Amino acid sequence: MEFFNEFPEMGRSDLRDFKKAIDFGFRSFSRAYGDALESFFDPLLQFMIWFEKLLINSPWPIILAVIALLSWLGSRSWKLVFGSVACFIVIGYFGMWENTMATLAIISVATLVCIGLGIPLGIWMAKSNRVQATITPVLDVMQTIPSFVYLIPVVMLLGIGKVPGLIAVCIYAAPPIVRLTNLGIRLVDEEVLEASDAFGANYKQRLWGVQIPLALPNIFAGVNQTIMMALAMVVIASMIGVRGLGVPVLQAVSNQYLALGLMNGLAIVAIAIIFDRVSQKYGERLQAYRKGNGNG
Amino acid sequence: MADTKIEIRNLYKVFGSNPEAAMKHVHAGLSKQELLDQHGHVLGLRDINIKIKPKRIQVIMGLSGSGKSTLIRHINRLIEPTEGEVIVDGEDILAMLADELREFRRHKASMVFQRFGLLPHRTVSQNVAYGLSIQGIGEAEAVERSQRWIERVGLAGFEQHFPAQLSGGMQQRVGLARALATDAEILLMDEAFSALDPLIRTDMQNILLDLQEELHKTIVFITHDLDEALRIGDEISILRDGEVIQQGDPQSIIMRPADDYISDFIKDINRGRVLEVRSIMEKTNRATGPKMGMKTPLEDALQQLVGAGKDSGAVTGEDGKTIGKITMANAIAAMARPDREIEGQRYK
Numbered sequence: 001m002e003f004f005n006e007f008p009e010m011g012r013s014d015l016r017d018f019k020k021a022i023d024f025g026f027r028s029f030s031r032a033y034g035d036a037l038e039s040f041f042d043p044l045l046q047f048m049i050w051f052e053k054l055l056i057n058s059p060w061p062i063i064l065a066v067i068a069l070l071s072w073l074g075s076r077s078w079k080l081v082f083g084s085v086a087c088f089i090v091i092g093y094f095g096m097w098e099n100t101m102a103t104l105a106i107i108s109v110a111t112l113v114c115i116g117l118g119i120p121l122g123i124w125m126a127k128s129n130r131v132q133a134t135i136t137p138v139l140d141v142m143q144t145i146p147s148f149v150y151l152i153p154v155v156m157l158l159g160i161g162k163v164p165g166l167i168a169v170c171i172y173a174a175p176p177i178v179r180l181t182n183l184g185i186r187l188v189d190e191e192v193l194e195a196s197d198a199f200g201a202n203y204k205q206r207l208w209g210v211q212i213p214l215a216l217p218n219i220f221a222g223v224n225q226t227i228m229m230a231l232a233m234v235v236i237a238s239m240i241g242v243r244g245l246g247v248p249v250l251q252a253v254s255n256q257y258l259a260l261g262l263m264n265g266l267a268i269v270a271i272a273i274i275f276d277r278v279s280q281k282y283g284e285r286l287q288a289y290r291k292g293n294g295n296g
Numbered sequence: 297m298a299d300t301k302i303e304i305r306n307l308y309k310v311f312g313s314n315p316e317a318a319m320k321h322v323h324a325g326l327s328k329q330e331l332l333d334q335h336g337h338v339l340g341l342r343d344i345n346i347k348i349k350p351k352r353i354q355v356i357m358g359l360s361g362s363g364k365s366t367l368i369r370h371i372n373r374l375i376e377p378t379e380g381e382v383i384v385d386g387e388d389i390l391a392m393l394a395d396e397l398r399e400f401r402r403h404k405a406s407m408v409f410q411r412f413g414l415l416p417h418r419t420v421s422q423n424v425a426y427g428l429s430i431q432g433i434g435e436a437e438a439v440e441r442s443q444r445w446i447e448r449v450g451l452a453g454f455e456q457h458f459p460a461q462l463s464g465g466m467q468q469r470v471g472l473a474r475a476l477a478t479d480a481e482i483l484l485m486d487e488a489f490s491a492l493d494p495l496i497r498t499d500m501q502n503i504l505l506d507l508q509e510e511l512h513k514t515i516v517f518i519t520h521d522l523d524e525a526l527r528i529g530d531e532i533s534i535l536r537d538g539e540v541i542q543q544g545d546p547q548s549i550i551m552r553p554a555d556d557y558i559s560d561f562i563k564d565i566n567r568g569r570v571l572e573v574r575s576i577m578e579k580t581n582r583a584t585g586p587k588m589g590m591k592t593p594l595e596d597a598l599q600q601l602v603g604a605g606k607d608s609g610a611v612t613g614e615d616g617k618t619i620g621k622i623t624m625a626n627a628i629a630a631m632a633r634p635d636r637e638i639e640g641q642r643y644k
Contacts, residue, residue: 195407198372199407200400200431213417214417253464256347289458291460
């Protein structure tokens with residue numbers, strides 16, 4: 001009867017040995033390759049430091065001008081341009097300028113990394129069902145596993161700092177762009193592809209001339225999602241030494257500073273909304289050709 | 297050989313998980329339905345043999361599910377056959393390597409699709425230039441060279457529009473111009489006009505016939521519409537359940553339908569307008585009465601006979617010489633449906 005009341009678990013000492021073996025294995029891996037990995041990521045670190053300094057040290061009017069310009073290029077909407085600039089002025093006025101710049105820096109770099117890795121991966125997935133079947137569960141794990149769990153090995157390997165923070169952000173933020181690139185390419189109309197084949201297009205011509213352009217709205221939705229998810233990771237990244245708006249939020253949590261937490265939290269929200277609206281407007285403009293003008 | 301541009305020989309297509317294995321049963325004589333029930337494979341095409349003459353319009357007609365769209369895709373190998381040969385200009389399409397096949401598609405055979413298959417993100421002129429840019433010609437030159445085709449199909453002024461801004465008929469003009477712009481000798485048209493309104497369809501048929509008079513391409517035209525087949529086809533092959541059940545020129549199909557299925561098909565057509573006097577004339581080089589060309593439709597011939605108050609007329613060949621004689625009695629007899637059909641009607 002006892003068998004049914006208690007789950008037949010592994011022996012206590014066996015379990016301990018099992019965990020120890022994994023920990024030991026990883027620790028010796030980390031000791032052996034940690035330095036090599038660190039130097040592998042060094043160029044990325046240098047770039048992040050340079051970019052963060054650039055944002056923080058540039059005179060604020062120039063940054064505001066660049067923000068205005070980018071939101072104009074993205075959205076072609078004066079309302080959004082004014083909205084973005086106003087948000088940043090308020091953020092700066094409440095003393096969060098430097099942290100905001102640091103956050104912008106890591107978000108931008110993370111987004112670039114995600115795009116750079118995610119789009120080719122998505123293209124590869126769209127090309128082969130087997131690749132899709134292999135990568136999809138990995139993406140599922142990346143999106144659902146609690147962030148703290150992968151923070152442990154990342155920190156063990158690379159210590160505390162910008163690079164592990166960036167990796168943590170990317171693990172969480174990359175899946176949407178991979179998924180949506182894959183989906184976008186797979187959703188391209190069969191008949192259009194057949195037409196392209198019938199005219200003798202090769203793989204490259206088909207990919208760059210038909211699939212990518214027609215998948216762009218979806219790919220862009222992926223970029224948008226990636227940015228949003230990267231912003232959501234700002235606080236967690238600050239736990240392993242990434243500067244930015246997450247740091248004061250963390251302080252506020254541990255010291256019960258309501259105002260500090262609220263202000264910095266809202267600053268993150270403001271950045272998220274600006275990014276989202278501008279990139280969505282850009283996405284809409286990408287598919288302007290889909291609209292008929294009613295003479296059909 | 298010179299009389300055949302495209303030859304399809306013993307072509308079979310089986311869809312399913314193991315087509316090769318299923319072919320054994322097909323050769324053993326299983327029907328399409330039996331193959332599906334017993335082995336779970338779909339017999340798309342069975343033993344197709346068609347010789348397509350150069351510079352003519354070959355229509356392949358059949359209802360949906362007859363395999364006609366599958367068949368046309370074998371000509372440029374968008375679909376691989378399970379068995380058989382496709383020979384174009386003496387060259388075996390199925391033996392071509394990927395590169396050769398691409399060259400063939402780029403230069404030799406272009407295609408027009410039922411749902412147009414236009415690139416929605418390219419303008420009309422970029423769409424028409426698509427085949428040329430695939431050939432590696434620079435975008436600017438490709439657009440310039442395709443301009444005359446845009447004008448030829450009547451789309452001048454719409455160059456900068458996107459496909460979504462055009463009506464169906466205009467979109468298919470883009471599709472047609474795109475196919476013509478590569479100067480391919482073979483034009484594959486897969487139900488090209490089926491998605492269009494009847495009036496616009498007639499319009500497009502006229503455009504095609506006009507173009508053909510000037511360009512003399514080898515056109516393979518798929519349709520499910522008998523009127524369309526009779527109107528534009530020089531030769532017609534009728535497909536049912538993946539098999540060719542009759543081939544011939546429109547006149548011979550109407551005069552001598554191969555079986556009940558085809559009789560049933562042709563019962564609603566206006567025979568007087570489709571049949572031409574050459575199909576029913578008695579061959580002779582001496583005849584009296586009003587003269588008419590050999591391609592005069594029966595309707596007009598009757599009108600001329602009645603108008604002239606004569607019982608018979610002379611049929612003239614292309615050179616104007618008399619080649620036959622048509623009598624009122626023959627003309628009226630030909631207007632009636634063939635016997636087979638009349639028998640079928642009795643039960644209604």
